[in-house]
Amino acid sequence: MIHIKNLARYSIDKLGGTMKSIKNNLFIVFIIALMVMVSACTTEKNDEKTDLNKTIRSNKIDMVVTDLVVSNSQSEKKDTIMLEVEMEFKNNSKSDYGIGAHDFKVKDQDGKIHDVYGMEPDNFGDVLPPGKSMKGTGYYEVPKNTKNVSFIYQPKEESLAEWKLTVPERKR
Template structure:
């Protein structure tokens, strides 16, 4: 009979019922893998209500919000932050199509509308040739504690597309 203090070092072999030494390295690898899996699940829950990577087609243009980044406000206002919306476009029409950050608006839960930050020279804007793609980032100054927004494609008076987005907590 094995002393109880040594019992924890052994595991039962399923086939023969014999006792074999338990591999510490295997258990450490298993615990690390489990931590990665659980942390990935936690990250997915934060974005499960977000339309990141959702393709919306309007006027034969595929539009995708690829990523959101929060950075410090460029205006110097302490109660605001800069929401950077990274997008991709593909022109599936037979003619040139112009898109720009000023065609999009951010709307918060209170219905307040925020337009592209005019002082940001890196706001996207270009004409996309038929069959071609484009990537770009739009910059929108929003209140600091904003958690969820609607991102609206509104090149004229009518809204043509809308994404529901969860604003990330971390800042660049």
């Protein structure tokens, strides 16, 4: 039998033991929850699908966007960047085929269309003989906050091919 004097000490000891295990369990749960939250915040989520390196054939011409690079804009507009779209082409037809950067458009995530940056002398453009291949880069000025674009082959009024691309963060 427990004396009344010892009852208080006995109750505190009993509760203390129980509280200790509850505190330990709560601490472990807290640490696990903290680790999950930190990993969720630091993981970059890039679920955007990209058509980089996807070959599209239009008018018997194989076209591939091989790289997308961001560089500083050459214009006086401060809130823009330059997208450098690197491509490869192969003419599978039996006749010459003229193709150039001016045949392509960039549509940003807001739906705004951006034509080739005409002041860039390195924009590609050439006549591609049958069976031959070429590489080239087109330059397109877009707003700085652009994250995703549609790269559209539109030599005339009708769009003949389209790539969905994610704009990289890195700059050249």
